[in-house]
Amino acid sequence: xxxxxxxxxxxxxxxxxxxxxxxxxxxxxxxxxxxxxxxxxxxxxxxxxxxxxxxxxxxxxxxxxxxxxxxxxxxxxxxxxxxxxxxxxxxxxxxxxxxxxxxxxxxxxxxxxxxxxxxxxxxxxxxxxxxxxxxxxxxxxxxxxxxxxxxxxxxxxxxxxxxxxxxxxxxxxxxxxxxxxxxxxxxxxxxxxxxxxxxxx
Amino acid sequence: xxxxxxxxxxxxxxxxxxxxxxxxxxxxxxxxxxxxxxxxxxxxxxxxxxxxxxxxxxxxxxxxxxxxxxxxxxxxxxxxxxxxxxxxxxxxxxxxxxxxxxxxxxxxxxxxxxxxxxxxxxxxxxxxxxxxxxxxxxxxxxxxxxxxxxxxxxxxxxxxxxxxxxxxxxxxxxxxxxxxxxxxxxxxxxxxxxxxxxxxx
Amino acid sequence: xxxxxxxxxxxxxxxxxxxxxxxxxxxxxxxxxxxxxxxxxxxxxxxxxxxxxxxxxxxxxxxxxxxxxxxxxxxxxxxxxxxxxxxxxxxxxxxxxxxxxxxxxxxxxxxxxxxxxxxxxxxxxxxxxxxxxxxxxxxxxxxxxxxxxxxxxxxxxxxxxxxxxxxxxxxxxxxxxxxxxxxxxxxxxxxxxxxxxxxxx
Amino acid sequence: xxxxxxxxxxxxxxxxxxxxxxxxxxxxxxxxxxxxxxxxxxxxxxxxxxxxxxxxxxxxxxxxxxxxxxxxxxxxxxxxxxxxxxxxxxxxxxxxxxxxxxxxxxxxxxxxxxxxxxxxxxxxxxxxxxxxxxxxxxxxxxxxxxxxxxxxxxxxxxxxxxxxxxxxxxxxxxxxxxxxxxxxxxxxxxxxxxxxxxxxx
DNA sequence: ACCTAACCGAGACGGTACGTCTTGTCTTGCC
DNA sequence: GGCAAGACAAGACGTACCGTCTCGGTTAGGT
Numbered sequence: 001x002x003x004x005x006x007x008x009x010x011x012x013x014x015x016x017x018x019x020x021x022x023x024x025x026x027x028x029x030x031x032x033x034x035x036x037x038x039x040x041x042x043x044x045x046x047x048x049x050x051x052x053x054x055x056x057x058x059x060x061x062x063x064x065x066x067x068x069x070x071x072x073x074x075x076x077x078x079x080x081x082x083x084x085x086x087x088x089x090x091x092x093x094x095x096x097x098x099x100x101x102x103x104x105x106x107x108x109x110x111x112x113x114x115x116x117x118x119x120x121x122x123x124x125x126x127x128x129x130x131x132x133x134x135x136x137x138x139x140x141x142x143x144x145x146x147x148x149x150x151x152x153x154x155x156x157x158x159x160x161x162x163x164x165x166x167x168x169x170x171x172x173x174x175x176x177x178x179x180x181x182x183x184x185x186x187x188x189x190x191x192x193x194x195x196x197x198x199x200x201x
Numbered sequence: 202x203x204x205x206x207x208x209x210x211x212x213x214x215x216x217x218x219x220x221x222x223x224x225x226x227x228x229x230x231x232x233x234x235x236x237x238x239x240x241x242x243x244x245x246x247x248x249x250x251x252x253x254x255x256x257x258x259x260x261x262x263x264x265x266x267x268x269x270x271x272x273x274x275x276x277x278x279x280x281x282x283x284x285x286x287x288x289x290x291x292x293x294x295x296x297x298x299x300x301x302x303x304x305x306x307x308x309x310x311x312x313x314x315x316x317x318x319x320x321x322x323x324x325x326x327x328x329x330x331x332x333x334x335x336x337x338x339x340x341x342x343x344x345x346x347x348x349x350x351x352x353x354x355x356x357x358x359x360x361x362x363x364x365x366x367x368x369x370x371x372x373x374x375x376x377x378x379x380x381x382x383x384x385x386x387x388x389x390x391x392x393x394x395x396x397x398x399x400x401x402x
Numbered sequence: 403x404x405x406x407x408x409x410x411x412x413x414x415x416x417x418x419x420x421x422x423x424x425x426x427x428x429x430x431x432x433x434x435x436x437x438x439x440x441x442x443x444x445x446x447x448x449x450x451x452x453x454x455x456x457x458x459x460x461x462x463x464x465x466x467x468x469x470x471x472x473x474x475x476x477x478x479x480x481x482x483x484x485x486x487x488x489x490x491x492x493x494x495x496x497x498x499x500x501x502x503x504x505x506x507x508x509x510x511x512x513x514x515x516x517x518x519x520x521x522x523x524x525x526x527x528x529x530x531x532x533x534x535x536x537x538x539x540x541x542x543x544x545x546x547x548x549x550x551x552x553x554x555x556x557x558x559x560x561x562x563x564x565x566x567x568x569x570x571x572x573x574x575x576x577x578x579x580x581x582x583x584x585x586x587x588x589x590x591x592x593x594x595x596x597x598x599x600x601x602x603x
Numbered sequence: 604x605x606x607x608x609x610x611x612x613x614x615x616x617x618x619x620x621x622x623x624x625x626x627x628x629x630x631x632x633x634x635x636x637x638x639x640x641x642x643x644x645x646x647x648x649x650x651x652x653x654x655x656x657x658x659x660x661x662x663x664x665x666x667x668x669x670x671x672x673x674x675x676x677x678x679x680x681x682x683x684x685x686x687x688x689x690x691x692x693x694x695x696x697x698x699x700x701x702x703x704x705x706x707x708x709x710x711x712x713x714x715x716x717x718x719x720x721x722x723x724x725x726x727x728x729x730x731x732x733x734x735x736x737x738x739x740x741x742x743x744x745x746x747x748x749x750x751x752x753x754x755x756x757x758x759x760x761x762x763x764x765x766x767x768x769x770x771x772x773x774x775x776x777x778x779x780x781x782x783x784x785x786x787x788x789x790x791x792x793x794x795x796x797x798x799x800x801x802x803x804x
Numbered sequence: 805a806c807c808t809a810a811c812c813g814a815g816a817c818g819g820t821a822c823g824t825c826t827t828g829t830c831t832t833g834c835c
Numbered sequence: 836g837g838c839a840a841g842a843c844a845a846g847a848c849g850t851a852c853c854g855t856c857t858c859g860g861t862t863a864g865g866t
Contacts, residue, residue, distance in 0.1 A: 058849095196362075225839095539783050562795075582778060
């Protein structure tokens with residue numbers, strides 16, 4: 001990930017020229033988020049983001065390969081992507097904890113809008129899709145994988161429940177609700193999932 | 202669904218003027234499907250559909266409210282939306298049968314592409330989203346609901362499993378695989394789902 | 403010049419589709435002229451012309467190959483390119499008449515601005531330059547050529563004065579004054595030219 | 604022209620700090636000339652000049668007020684602007700000598716390209732236009748004025764030929780040929796001009 | 805030997821315009 | 836009145852330059 005190649009000597013020589021403006025970066029992420037919520041993703045253009053942020057279009061194209069990547073960074077800014085997963089003592093409790101976290105995220109209408117937009121963009125732009133999967137979707141799956149591993153060593157994981165399938169169910173239900181059946185992420189749903197996946201059969 | 206208003210008398214009086222061209226209709230649906238598969242949904246425009254179909258743009262706008270609706274009709278043409286659901290004797294068998302049907306649909310790359318496109322359009326255009334939900338998504342849920350009802354009267358439905366939640370899980374996993382984690386719809390996945398939802402606790 | 407190829411039968415079959423909007427055409431030419439005078443040619447962009455004319459950019463690109471061609475048509479609209487040249491009885495009088503006409507044209511600040519812009523564009527865009535030469539510059543030379551021919555048959559043309567060289571002098575002085583030494587086109591200048599070129603040696 | 608203000612004492616006090624780089628200055632002029640010839644003036648940008656010269660854009664903006672001024676200096680570098688005008692014995696001979704010099708200049712395709720570019724820029728940027736007139740065009744007129752004055756005192760100047768009008772004709776024809784009717788500057792043209800302006804009537 | 809000032813290259817910045825593409829609407833004349 | 840063709844106003848696309856600003860790094864007096 002780090003460009004170690006060019007720092008063969010101790011201190012990496014800073015590149016010449018003016019440095020990237022942090023102000024612009026923040027204004028762009030803020031404008032993108034605001035516009036997605038305000039107008040809906042379909043109406044958000046790079047042109048409008050630039051204008052709203054008071055920034056030249058080139059400044060966006062210079063730093064992000066696509067509109068989706070701007071939103072992905074905006075999301076990362078808002079919600080730490082890699083959540084901590086303290087041991088709650090049992091698989092059921094761990095799972096419930098993860099669901100509560102995820103539901104909070106997906107239940108915040110601002111973030112929900114952002115997540116929908118990202119999934120849409122992933123379909124429209126396959127290259128972005130790959131980045132979205134790697135940087136976001138797979139990380140969430142791995143987080144759940146940690147819980148499953150912990151449960152397995154603890155011994156309270158239902159037999160025949162693989163990490164992969166558990167992830168399919170958990171995230172499948174969440175994304176389906178987000179995209180297809182816009183209903184609130186309530187406690188009842190979490191109860192159902194915990195009951196279904198937590199049963200020691 | 203049909204506009205019954207215009208047939209107030211017994212026999213609908215045929216309107217004057219040229220009748221809708223079935224040739225054009227078919228050419229448009231065919232062109233739309235082909236283009237989605239060929240170029241990906243992002244590159245499909247009404248302009249290109251019209252050109253490929255050898256049709257004026259107006260003819261599309263006259264009969265369909267949006268690009269998504271063209272695709273929705275194309276999908277309906279390809280795969281009968283309301284599948285028959287013969288009684289297979291048990292909840293597990295019924296479920297497995299439904300999964301097999303759904304997996305066949307979603308596993309056909311041409312249809313998968315179409316489904317993805319429809320879900321994308323549903324996010325981008327809320328009005329179409331409503332139609333897509335009503336005409337497609339909810340019908341699939343109801344189909345599963347029939348199986349659940351049958352199981353409940355038969356008495357082999359796991360307690361605490363509601364029709365709503367079952368649908369969330371089944372379709373959640375399918376759509377998630379379709380949109381987020383492009384992996385094949387294999388027998389193993391179906392096994393897992395049947396095991397999970399079919400258990401009599 | 404005329405596209406005779408497509409009218410092999412008696413009546414040219416009209417092309418299908420909506421016809422070109424005369425309103426738009428006029429609004430564009432008007433806007434272009436106004437802007438050149440208002441802002442100077444350097445600040446005139448196709449974007450601004452379109453906006454001022456209340457017209458889409460595409461409508462300009464559809465009908466004119468370049469910004470220069472818009473102005474060339476605007477000029478043709480304002481000043482009939484092919485002036486009538488009545489016989490004034492003598493070479494001197496004919497020449498004076500032509501100079502008066504040309505000076506009136508070049509002395510109108512609105513047209514002067516337009517002419518300058520066209521000559522600039524001819525330098526910047528060689529393809530337009532060729533059109534400008536053929537459609538405007540050469541026509542003016544030919545108009546003068548008619549006078550020279552008439553003088554030659556009349557017998558009052560100074561010996562050794564060729565049509566080509568006469569044109570170089572007449573239009574050279576006019577364009578030089580227009581572009582390089584912005585001074586008014588006064589009667590004194592016309593007198594000088596007539597004296598110089600009219601002398602029977 | 605020189606900023607005398609800062610040398611109020613006898614010897615201008617040398618400013619501290621790094622001195623202007625002669626290497627950069629030359630590289631810029633060279634790059635500008637080369638690019639004008641290579642790509643045509645329309646395609647020459649300050650960005651490209653800087654890149655070709657291996658120089659920062661700021662270095663150009665620091666020393667020249669506009670792109671035109673860079674070219675004007677490049678021209679001055681190539682062709683001494685103030686030509687010597689030895690007395691050739693007669694008005695006709697003096698005139699012919701000046702025409703030969705000018706034709707050589709304007710006939711060199713590299714310089715012709717440069718001259719065209721300068722005249723274009725003079726139209727686009729009025730402030731540069733004023734400098735171009737003062738530093739180049741008027742100097743040429745004055746050079747011709749010297750010849751006219753000499754002829755007048757010598758007594759072989761055609762009556763009624765003013766210095767101003769002679770300049771209009773000579774430079775008018777040259778610039779017109781350069782900009783409007785791209786034909787070579789041949790001996791025949793010079794003959795015609797000398798005959799026309801040299802005649803003692 | 806420092807200090808300060810001006811220059812240098814590189815390159816990011818807010819903007820404007822480019823020429824192309826698509827959207828949804830609006831004519832046209834044929835069927 | 837449907838249909839293919841295609842012009843229309845609108846506006847986004849991604850790129851190129853504009854002229855300015857900001858970096859770290861020279862290069863020169865002046866002290």
